Structures are given as C-alpha cells and as structure tokens.
Amino acid sequence: MTGCPARYDDELGYWVVDDPALAREVLLDPETFRPDNAVLAHTPLSVKALRVLSGVGFALPPTLANNAGESHRPIRAAVARFFSPARVAAVEPLARELTSLRVAAASARLAVGEQVDLVQAIAAEPPALVVLHLLGLREVDVPALKAWSLDSLELFWGRPDEDRQLELAHSAAEFYAWLRARTTAARETPTDDLFGVLVGLGLTDEEICAVGYFLLIAGQETTTQLISTAFHRSLGQMVGPARVVEDVLREASSVPTWRRVTARPTTIGDVDVPARAPVLLGLSGHGGPADLAFGIGIHRCLGAGLARLEARVALDCARELLAAVRLVETPPMIDLLSFRAPKRLLVVTDGNTRDN
Numbered sequence: 001m002t003g004c005p006a007r008y009d010d011e012l013g014y015w016v017v018d019d020p021a022l023a024r025e026v027l028l029d030p031e032t033f034r035p036d037n038a039v040l041a042h043t044p045l046s047v048k049a050l051r052v053l054s055g056v057g058f059a060l061p062p063t064l065a066n067n068a069g070e071s072h073r074p075i076r077a078a079v080a081r082f083f084s085p086a087r088v089a090a091v092e093p094l095a096r097e098l099t100s101l102r103v104a105a106a107s108a109r110l111a112v113g114e115q116v117d118l119v120q121a122i123a124a125e126p127p128a129l130v131v132l133h134l135l136g137l138r139e140v141d142v143p144a145l146k147a148w149s150l151d152s153l154e155l156f157w158g159r160p161d162e163d164r165q166l167e168l169a170h171s172a173a174e175f176y177a178w179l180r181a182r183t184t185a186a187r188e189t190p191t192d193d194l195f196g197v198l199v200g201l202g203l204t205d206e207e208i209c210a211v212g213y214f215l216l217i218a219g220q221e222t223t224t225q226l227i228s229t230a231f232h233r234s235l236g237q238m239v240g241p242a243r244v245v246e247d248v249l250r251e252a253s254s255v256p257t258w259r260r261v262t263a264r265p266t267t268i269g270d271v272d273v274p275a276r277a278p279v280l281l282g283l284s285g286h287g288g289p290a291d292l293a294f295g296i297g298i299h300r301c302l303g304a305g306l307a308r309l310e311a312r313v314a315l316d317c318a319r320e321l322l323a324a325v326r327l328v329e330t331p332p333m334i335d336l337l338s339f340r341a342p343k344r345l346l347v348v349t350d351g352n353t354r355d356n
Contacts, residue, residue: 005269006279012337014259014280015273020288022269023281026260028297030068033260035299037278038066039156039214040259042337046162049155049169056173056180059206064214065299072298075211078201080302082134082194088306091130095310098126099317107321110349115328118345119228122318127223127310131216131303136193137182148175149221150334152213157336179209179216223307225254225334225341227314232331232342234315234322236350241315245308246290253284253293254341280337326350 006015006022017023026033039060045053060066063075099122106121128142151171154160160168183205186195194215198208230248233239260279267273284293294304301307315322325347332343 005271006273007271009280012280014278015268015271016280016282017268018282018286019269020282020286020292023283023286023288024292024296026268026279026281027258027295027299030298032263032266033279034068034263035066035260036062036068037259037261038299040066041156043159043165045155045169046165048162049165052166052169052173053176056177057206058173058176060210060213061204061206063203063207063210065218068298071207074201075198075203075207076298076302078197079194079211079215081197082136083302083306085305087134088309091134091306092309092313094133095126095130095313096317098129099314102126103317103321110321110325110347113348115346115348116325118231118318118325118347119224119342120344123224123227123231123314126314127220127227130306130310131219131223134306135215135219136191137195138193144178145175145216146221146224147171148178149217151175152217153221153334153336153339157338176209176213179212180205182212183208218301219303219306222254222339223303223310225339226307226311228342228345229254230311230315231318231322231345234319235345235347236323236326238319238323241312241319244315245311248311249284249290249293249308250288251285252340255293255338256284256340257282257338258295259338324350 006017009016017026062069102122106116109116124146125142128145132140148171151168152175155165155168155172182195186199190196194212195208198211226248229252230244233248234244258281260281262273262275262277262279264275294301328346328348331345334341334343
C-alpha cells in the first residue's frame with residue numbers, strides 16, 4: 001500500500017485511515033481487513049442494556065455488512081434483486097409524488113408565517129415509504145420505524161451513557177421483536193416480500209432479523225440524512241440537484257466513516273498495524289470520489305443508486321422552496337461515529353426575521 005499512513009486515535013480507539021486510496025485498498029481486501037466489527041456497539045453496552053436486548057433474543061449474526069464468509073454472496077444476491085437498476089428507475093414517480101406532496105404542505109405552512117423543520121416535513125418519510133415499497137412490505141408503522149432507526153444508530157454508533165443506553169435498548173428490542181413477528185408470519189404464510197425471500201433462502205430467524213435490522217435502517221435513514229445535508233447546502237440557492245448530491249457525497253456524506261478489523265498483522269501505507277486492530281475508514285470529506293461514500297468491493301452499498309435518485313428527486317421537488325427560506329437556528333446535528341447530518345432544519349420564508 002502507498003499513500004498517507006494510518007494513525008492511531010487514542011480518543012476514538014481506532015486506527016484512522018483518511019487517505020481515500022488507502023481506504024479503497026482496505027475495503028478491497030476483506031480477508032485482511034474483516035467486517036466483523038461493522039455493526040458492533042462503538043460504546044460497550046451496559047449489563048442492563050444487554051439484558052433488555054437478550055430478552056427478545058437480539059442477535060446480529062454475520063449476514064450483510066458484517067459478513068465476509070461464504071453465506072455473504074447468496075444473501076447479498078437475494079437482497080440485491082430488490083434494488084436492481086430497473087426497479088430503482090421504476091420507483092422514481094413514487095418518490096417524486098411522495099416528496100411533492102410534502103413540499104406542497106411545507107410551502108403552505110411557510111406561506112402563513114410558520115416555521116417548518118425540513119427534515120421532518122420533507123426528508124424523513126419518503127425514503128422509508130419507497131424502500132418499504134421496493135421490499136414489498138406493507139402495514140408498517142413508518143413513524144415507529146424512523147424512531148427505531150435513529151435510536152439504533154445512536155445505540156451502536158454513539159456514546160450514550162448507561163441511562164441513555166437503557167432507553168435506546170428498549171427501542172432496539174421493540175424493533176427486533178417486530179422483525180421476529182414478521183419473520184414468523186413469513187414462515188407461516190409464504191410471501192414474495194423481503195422476509196419471504198429470506199425464509200426461502202433457508203436462513204435462521206436470527207439471520208433474517210439481522211438482515212432486516214440492518215437493511216430497514218440503512219435503506220432509508222441514511223438517505224433521509226443525505227437529503228437533509230443536501231437541503232442544508234442548498235438553502236437560499238438555486239443549484240442543480242445532481243451537482244449538490246455529488247458534492248455532498250464527496251465532502252459530507254451521511255456515512256462519513258466505516259469500520260474494519262485486521263485479521264492478522266499488516267501494514268497500512270508504511271505503518272505496521274497489529275492483528276485484531278479496529279480500523280476506521282474515512283469515506284467522505286478527504287478528497288476522494290463520490291462513489292467511495294457508498295463503499296467499494298463486496299460490501300458496496302446495495303442502495304447506492306436508489307439513494308442518489310431519491311436525493312436528486314428531493315432537491316428537484318424542493319428547489320424553489322429551498323431558495324426562498326432561511327434558517328432560524330444553527331442546526332443541531334446527528335453526530336455519531338459513522339453517521340452525520342442535520343437533525344433539524346428549522347426555516348422560515350426569507351423575508352421573516354432570523355434568530356441568528
């Protein structure tokens with residue numbers, strides 16, 4: 001390997017690799033740099049939190065993001081069919097309809113002087129509704145899914161204290177119990193939705209729940225966050241949607257880092273790294289290509305094309321609104337180890353008073 005070396009960050013507890021070329025090489029070598037820690041809790045979970053999770057049989061065995069074994073390929077292939085280029089292209093009218101309705105409602109509120117949170121009003125629900133449509137999942141409580149997703153991201157990629165961990169663990173357990181119920185239903189009545197396909201693949205209940213847990217979060221919450229960041233960058237401007245999306249992916253992706261762990265002693269650049277060393281890869285904001293934000297190799301994001309499409313559609317539908325509003329506060333942020341985006345974008349029409 002060549003390029004800027006890795007450095008050990010004592011505060012984070014990871015060997016940090018920000019050089020895009022080196023990050024790419026790491027991702028393309030899953031035998032040396034394994035994904036075993038990809039979905040482990042960044043902050044060790046308390047006994048009380050673990051007890052809550054164990055109460056519903058919570059488990060995340062190797063399936064997609066955390067799997068470099070032989071089972072990865074068939075699971076990925078089965079899930080990838082839901083996100084084929086043709087299916088993604090066919091869902092654009094739905095994404096546009098869902099977003100346009102929310103833009104119209106937000107515009108009406110702004111027109112009478114209300115403050116509007118663009119994250120909740122526009123960015124939050126369309127990605128969830130679209131991915132549920134693609135996966136064939138009906139009768140899903142979308143607000144609950146959004147809450148479960150944010151709580152799970154904080155639990156596994158944040159720094160919650162023990163009291164907060166316990167609260168988040170109850171939410172994650174509720175989500176996992178829902179996944180188990182959908183898995184049981186798919187075993188009893190075969191379907192062609194995500195759960196039915198995974199049952200047909202011969203996966204265990206725990207494996208099915210693990211796929212569902214990761215996919216139903218990654219398949220929509222990261223896109224909401226991508227759209228939120230793109231909205232933030234577009235406020236008060238009239239900028240082409242495609243350009244904004246690519247700029248955000250290069251410079252400020254909603255998934256700016258990802259994790260690996262060394263299987264044996266190795267080198268990154270000219271730095272020796274021991275076995276079982278946790279590695280944190282910079283995917284965005286370090287001068288690399290936009291595509292690196294979605295990863296590369298056998299674990300590249302299956303929803304990359306969908307995320308790009310949904311973000312472009314959201315910016316296109318909201319272009320006039322974004323040009324006519326301004327923030328009323330510095331946006332609070334989702335600021336986790338591997339996830340970063342505005343938590344709220346509270347705006348008013350540009351002619352109204354700004355608080356700061």
